[in-house]
Amino acid sequence: MDDLKGRLVSRALGEGFVACRVCKPSDVPDMPERLRAFIEAGYHGQMGWMADRMAWRGDPSALWPQARSVIMLAESYAPEYDPTAVLELPEKAAVSVYAQGRDYHDIVKKRLKRLARWLIEQEACEVKVFVDTAPVPEKALGQAAGLGWQGKHTNLVSRDWGNWAFLGAIFTTLELPVDAAEADHCGSCRSCLEACPTDAFPAPYRLDARRCISYLTIEHKGPVDLELRGKMGNRIYGCDDCLAACPWNKFAVAASDMRYHGGVGAPDLAELATLDDATFRTRFSGSPIKRIGRDRFIRNVLYAIGNSGLAKLAPVAKSLADDPDPAVADAARWAMGCLTAK
Template identity: 75%
Template sequence: MDLKDRVVAHALEEGFVMARVCRPDAVPEMAARLDAYVAAGYHGQMEWMAERMHWRADPSVLWPEARSILMLAESYAPEHDPLAVLERPNLGAVSVYAQGRDYHDIVKKRLKRLARWLIEEAGGELKVFVDTAPVPEKALGQASGLGWQGKHTNLVSREWGNWAFLGSIFTTLDLEPDLPEVDHCGSCTSCLDACPTKAFIAPYQLDPRRCISYLTIEHKGPIAPDLRAAMGNRIYGCDDCLAACPWNKFAVAASDMRYLGAVGAPPLAELAVLDDAEFRTRFSGSPVKRIGRNRFVRNVLYAIGNSNDVSLMSIAQGLAEDPDQAVADAARWAVARLS
């Protein structure tokens, strides 16, 4: 086998479900798309999207010496119905990707092992990235043939569905690029129809400012009152559009059991009373930890307000004077809803 075939085979041995190659300049349309996106304000409070846009818009600027980009997908497909918890409003619904250990750590270590192997085999220089640098991973994923960006804007594959983390290895080695993947969504609108807050402006166009994943993770301060009821008991992320995709019939089981961790669907009553130290301890090693106690408890209080469980009233009342303004506001909203 030539070098590319061998690195792809080794990537699969490492646990990735697919590996494909593209050039750093494979997405020339990215600059215009990003400019229009930020100009429209769709990035909301995600200021980092507007920073270093010249890097994010053109991977060849990020590292000019790179000649090839190896794009990799790693499955975290759930073993259960991720939407079943929505029928139990006294429990907190946490997005599948955050159920276990932080994927940044797991995927990056796997990427580094693959990179070391590649250096030993062929030399060259390499840089590895997994959602930690201004890399347009989904666009590069489509350009490399990993999958296509579906109508929900996430990468979809006929071979592994849409439950996957993406990683990339930039290298000075010259690897033969693969053909881009074409769109296979057809007339299906399942993902668009599933969105609780109607965050899709149109197919392939998401307004994150209405997306529950953005609201529960990125948005600071109180969430707009007209969106709170639609959040239900989703306290960290949202999987509705991903779960609705018919291509998940081809989903590949997660290769690393650490993704299927013990976060589960905790009772809201337990989560609302966590102080900062307890929150950090409970979610140590989890992606949930990065949003901090205040934003997390704010989310939990919205879920309490949507629970119709009057037994949770006293917990909400106890947080109505919380030092954090967003928590206190969410607590008062929950009390009013339960009343």
């Protein structure tokens, strides 16, 4: 199997992945307790699906008992620009780097399927592929397989490619040689923790999603707490602050697929606020942004407008004050109050 694994790694790199490592489904024994503590603290917020499938999410071997190995892969989407520069442009919308282009689920899954088909051709086996589409603890498995370690911001970090990477997994019935788990190399660094605009980290390696801008703009339904709205700035979909702050990004590897970049950019907030459901769906077809729907998206845009400090955007907010969606109407009135306050 050593020869097969060597050829597998070469094939994976040829597909565009920056790293390929192997672990066993049972190599994350502390995951159930970590997940239980996260849920009991209420850090998952409205993400009820995390609590609903705790047995699978906490124990990968329960997801598919026949699996003997987990092939973990990383694909870089590192930006070639400073993703925090847009935060200084109040008229513009800040969109997370990972959502700038085509939906990564589609791109990575196709690569995984090609690699899985190749593996089956080499050795009779069964496979299942996952890209953030099932209760699989990708980051924990990534550390167990040696791709990197879960940093203080809870994302996977590598000394070879930083922290701008999508993770994918191939579960297989093959018994492949495993790699050594990666050690933690964060040291005393607190850059990611200090960069968070909403203080979403109650402690290093612990994230309270209820305060995370990525969660608030993507997963959270309804109005956002008043305390947090002003801290969201012009971020309308996701947040890259903790990722961008990581010093290990000096080793970031350029994205192998240009479809991850371009397309969205930093559009004008005033223009985005005019989107109705049809134009929203058309504009963001094929983008991960589409999944949050027009209402949540416009809610986020209005929070950004309220945070802009630009009185000229007050009429834009006013035009949405009677929107059929209660959260949008509430956000519009809040934005108007922010921009007209003496």
